[in-house]
Amino acid sequence: MKHMITESDMEQTKKDGKEIRKSLAVDPATYDLLMEICKIEDRTIIDQLKRLIRNERNRLARTQEHESV
Numbered sequence: 391m392k393h394m395i396t397e398s399d400m401e402q403t404k405k406d407g408k409e410i411r412k413s414l415a416v417d418p419a420t421y422d423l424l425m426e427i428c429k430i431e432d433r434t435i436i437d438q439l440k441r442l443i444r445n446e447r448n449r450l451a452r453t454q455e456h457e458s459v
Contacts (some may be wrong), residue, residue: 414439424438
């Protein structure tokens with residue numbers, strides 16, 4: 391049976407100073423591009439991915455707001 395991650399699991403993990411992580415696979419060319427960005431921006435892979443994903447989500451949210459007006 392697969393374990394479901396509950397809200398209390400996540401809270402306890404945060405209290406322990408750990409974060410739950412998921413694996414992510416990318417092709418070698420994409421990985422190389424990401425590493426290039428990380429080197430230029432002086433960020434870790436995780437920090438850079440979080441930033442890129444957050445920025446894209448914000449961009450999409452702004453686009454949707456303008457379309458609904």
